[in-house]
Amino acid sequence: MKNFLKGIINKVRNITLITFLFLFLSPLVNSEVMKNPFFTEYETNFKIPPFSQINEEHFMPAFIKGMEVHNEEINDIIENKEEPSFENIIVAMERSGSLLSRVSAVFFNLSGSTTNPKIQEIEKEISPKLSSHYDSISLNPEIFKKVKILWESIDNYDLSLEERKILEETYKRFVRSGALLEGSDKKRYAELNQDITKLSVQFSQNLLAETNDFEIILDQADLAGLPSDIVDLAKLEAENKFNKNKDDKYKDKYVFTVQRSSMYPFLTYSTRRDLREKLYKGYIQRGDNNNEYDNKKITSKIASLRVEKANILGFESHAHYVLDNTMAKTPQAVYGLLNQLWAPALKRAKNELREMQILANEEGNNFEIASWDWWHYAEKVRKDKYDLDEEEIKEYFTLDNTIDGIFKTSNKLFGLTFEEKFDLDLYHPDARVWEVKDKDGSHIGLYIGDYYTRSSKRGGAWMSSFKSQSNFDGKERPIIVNVCNFPPPSKDKPSLLSFEHVTTLFHEFGHGLHGLLTNTNYKSLSGTAVSRDFVEFPSQVLEHWASEPELLKSYAKHYETGEVISDELIEKMQNASKFNQGFANTEYLAASFLDMDWHTLTTTELQDTNSFEEKSLKKIGLIDEIVSRYRTTYFQHIFTHSYSAGYYSYIWAAVLDSDAFAAFKDSGDVFNEDLANKYREFILEKGGTEDPMELYRSFKGDDPDISALLEDRGLD
Ligand SMILES: [Zn+2]
Numbered sequence: 001m002k003n004f005l006k007g008i009i010n011k012v013r014n015i016t017l018i019t020f021l022f023l024f025l026s027p028l029v030n031s032e033v034m035k036n037p038f039f040t041e042y043e044t045n046f047k048i049p050p051f052s053q054i055n056e057e058h059f060m061p062a063f064i065k066g067m068e069v070h071n072e073e074i075n076d077i078i079e080n081k082e083e084p085s086f087e088n089i090i091v092a093m094e095r096s097g098s099l100l101s102r103v104s105a106v107f108f109n110l111s112g113s114t115t116n117p118k119i120q121e122i123e124k125e126i127s128p129k130l131s132s133h134y135d136s137i138s139l140n141p142e143i144f145k146k147v148k149i150l151w152e153s154i155d156n157y158d159l160s161l162e163e164r165k166i167l168e169e170t171y172k173r174f175v176r177s178g179a180l181l182e183g184s185d186k187k188r189y190a191e192l193n194q195d196i197t198k199l200s201v202q203f204s205q206n207l208l209a210e211t212n213d214f215e216i217i218l219d220q221a222d223l224a225g226l227p228s229d230i231v232d233l234a235k236l237e238a239e240n241k242f243n244k245n246k247d248d249k250y251k252d253k254y255v256f257t258v259q260r261s262s263m264y265p266f267l268t269y270s271t272r273r274d275l276r277e278k279l280y281k282g283y284i285q286r287g288d289n290n291n292e293y294d295n296k297k298i299t300s301k302i303a304s305l306r307v308e309k310a311n312i313l314g315f316e317s318h319a320h321y322v323l324d325n326t327m328a329k330t331p332q333a334v335y336g337l338l339n340q341l342w343a344p345a346l347k348r349a350k351n352e353l354r355e356m357q358i359l360a361n362e363e364g365n366n367f368e369i370a371s372w373d374w375w376h377y378a379e380k381v382r383k384d385k386y387d388l389d390e391e392e393i394k395e396y397f398t399l400d401n402t403i404d405g406i407f408k409t410s411n412k413l414f415g416l417t418f419e420e421k422f423d424l425d426l427y428h429p430d431a432r433v434w435e436v437k438d439k440d441g442s443h444i445g446l447y448i449g450d451y452y453t454r455s456s457k458r459g460g461a462w463m464s465s466f467k468s469q470s471n472f473d474g475k476e477r478p479i480i481v482n483v484c485n486f487p488p489p490s491k492d493k494p495s496l497l498s499f500e501h502v503t504t505l506f507h508e509f510g511h512g513l514h515g516l517l518t519n520t521n522y523k524s525l526s527g528t529a530v531s532r533d534f535v536e537f538p539s540q541v542l543e544h545w546a547s548e549p550e551l552l553k554s555y556a557k558h559y560e561t562g563e564v565i566s567d568e569l570i571e572k573m574q575n576a577s578k579f580n581q582g583f584a585n586t587e588y589l590a591a592s593f594l595d596m597d598w599h600t601l602t603t604t605e606l607q608d609t610n611s612f613e614e615k616s617l618k619k620i621g622l623i624d625e626i627v628s629r630y631r632t633t634y635f636q637h638i639f640t641h642s643y644s645a646g647y648y649s650y651i652w653a654a655v656l657d658s659d660a661f662a663a664f665k666d667s668g669d670v671f672n673e674d675l676a677n678k679y680r681e682f683i684l685e686k687g688g689t690e691d692p693m694e695l696y697r698s699f700k701g702d703d704p705d706i707s708a709l710l711e712d713r714g715l716d
Pocket residue numbers: 507511536539
């Protein structure tokens with residue numbers, strides 16, 4: 001992103017000096033006179049957005065115009081007097097809104113990776129406008145009427161499998177948003193939506209307040225066991241709070257909070273059991289303190305309203321409604337999987353607990369391990385049993401080596417090649433771009449990597465796109481981006497990644513391949529536009545290759561000596577991957593059960609939140625030493641984000657990725673050509689054009705089996 005003046009200078013080449021002076025002297029009319037790069041199709045190589053010509057000033061006018069044009073296009077579809085056809089409804093809808101997509105793709109990518117106060121301002125203003133714009137289309141009764149006619153006579157048209165699927169998805173989207181409702185049901189449905197939204201916002205604000213309010217303020221004497229970098233962060237936290245609040249209680253102190261980045265290191269290293277208890281209880285009591293920020297009534301109310309909403313739409317429960325549109329399809333299928341995993345996970349967790357108890361007793365303690373002790377003693381077991389020096393590992397994983405690793409994996413599997421481009425305009429100096437080519441040298445798409453952490457980037461790592469793939473109006477090839485938060489190089493060292501970072505890059509690149517290799521006609525079904533419990537499959541499966549010895553030997557090389565990683569170190573890494581898996585799976589599965597229990601309720605009667613939760617967790621036999629990964633009162637995934645009856649998705653996809661990778665392993669060649677071709681053809685190319693279970697069967701030749709997952713996680 002360039003600033004305003006640079007934007008003008010960039011355009012000087014194309015305009016006369018007089019215009020330039022005019023622009024320069026009368027800033028008020030600039031935005032109208034200057035050409036807005038979003039208003040026309042990009043005339044750049046590969047149709048990459050012309051980043052250096054784009055200014056913050058271009059966004060708002062393009063959004064407004066984009067919505068206007070989109071509305072006109074939708075109106076044209078409604079007013080078209082011709083006989084309804086796939087072409088004049090579905091294809092026309094698919095074609096509509098291109099200006100809006102163009103500006104949205106650039107804007108929302110930049111607001112995630114390169115934000116600034118101006119972008120934040122625009123985001124605040126445009127987000128509600130966009131959501132009501134899209135609502136007005138997805139709830140438009142006139143459009144629905146036409147779609148319904150088409151749907152009801154689907155067999156009269158000669159449609160391909162993909163065309164049938166896009167018609168079905170469009171019809172279902174309308175119906176799932178209440179398009180078939182009439183009269184009082186319709187009115188009640190709208191009220192329910194509004195009430196749920198309001199309660200969700202309140203839930204989230206309460207949780208934020210509870211999270212920000214809790215802290216422990218410590219003296220130097222309370223810091224026993226903590227490494228110096230953790231102490232430094234706590235000191236900084238206290239200084240920031242002192243500067244902000246001018247309150248002497250923070251002066252020369254150390255502050256820990258219930259943010260995970262502050263809490264987990266404390267729970268892991270602090271030798272002060274009393275303080276671990278205090279901090280952890282602060283964390284698990286959030287939203288359950290019987291104060292103004294209490295979330296108990298809100299959550300039971302949301303659950304009840306969701307039952308009513310599902311009933312109006314003809315579903316037995318909220319979970320039935322949500323799952324109808326996924327790979328799992330029914331609550332029974334989800335419970336079936338959770339139950340299969342639960343016993344072995346809990347058994348392993350109990351073994352882990354026993355090991356920790358022995359260690360604690362050997363230290364001369366006579367207490368029983370409690371939930372707030374878990375991290376501390378798990379770390380001791382890890383040191384004892386799986387001692388792995390993270391710093392030593394990092395030296396083999398420079399960012400460039402790891403990029404080499406993901407490219408080699410896709411070359412060996414699919415024959416792809418990557419050529420870095422230095423003549424394309426990008427939005428930030430840290431971003432890099434490669435042209436991706438197929439076996440036969442043909443163009444597949446662009447892959448942008450934006451890897452280093454910076455203050456203008458939000459946390460985490462993700463895959464996104466600047467342009468989606470489609471074939472229906474000529475071949476559009478995708479422009480995919482991976483954004484990460486890896487450490488930048490220092491004065492004397494290149495960017496060195498922890499193995500967790502390495503796995504993250506393989507994960508995001510797995511999503512990237514889904515976006516790059518997709519080959520569908522319509523962009524609304526291309527790439528990662530698949531159901532929620534299927535979308536993590538291509539990303540998680542690629543993670544398996546990251547730690548595959550054959551591949552490690554080809555990319556993990558010491559940053560100074562170039563020496564290849566040793567077998568001994570690889571073996572240590574593989575052992576360590578099973579560490580604490582009993583705990584991790586148990587706390588995750590407990591939360592998944594809790595989510596499902598709330599959302600398979602069939603009564604609108606308000607529940608007592610705590611006793612409901614207690615009953616739910618008791619039923620599965622969760623032990624006191626482990627708390628569900630989320631308790632109801634701070635389970636944001638299911639009460640504010642769209643993961644209600646969906647928290648199970650991660651492990652659902654994990655069954656697929658473990659099973660798929662096991663197929664490669666069992667064939668004796670992790671790059672087995674036949675399997676790789678099928679994986680590409682049925683999983684990566686197909687996007688959301690067919691039922692995911694059918695696609696999986698076509699790839700693998702039979703149903704997914706859970707045993708590989710159990711083995712991967714040490715649960716067998
Ligand atoms: Zn992912």
